[in-house]
Amino acid sequence: MRDSRRRRAAKLSELAAERDKQQASKHAKAIDEYEAEIKALREKLSQASVEAVKASEKSASLSAAAAVSALDATKLILARAESLDDSAKKADSLN
Secondary structure (H helix, E strand, C coil), rough: HHHHHHHHHHHHHEEEEEEEEHHHHHHHHHHHHHHHHHHHHHHHHHHHHHHHHHHHHHHHHHHHHHHHHHHHHHHHHHHHHHHHHHHHHHHHHCC
């Protein structure tokens, strides 16, 4: 009977060891999958950051161009106002 119990205990021990190996293998696979997913997400985040910087640069460039256009328009308006003022002064002096 003792041999039977020992063989049974040894078999149970082998089964437990095999189960532990299988679980460890599953955990290792899951960890590898998570690491691959994290790597892919980091790459996507990096690409999104690059695209955001490019978009920001483009926006700044367009804002600068709009500011230059606004300044040019303001200069034209002021020149026209001075011209009208000069014309009004000449008209007053003729009267």
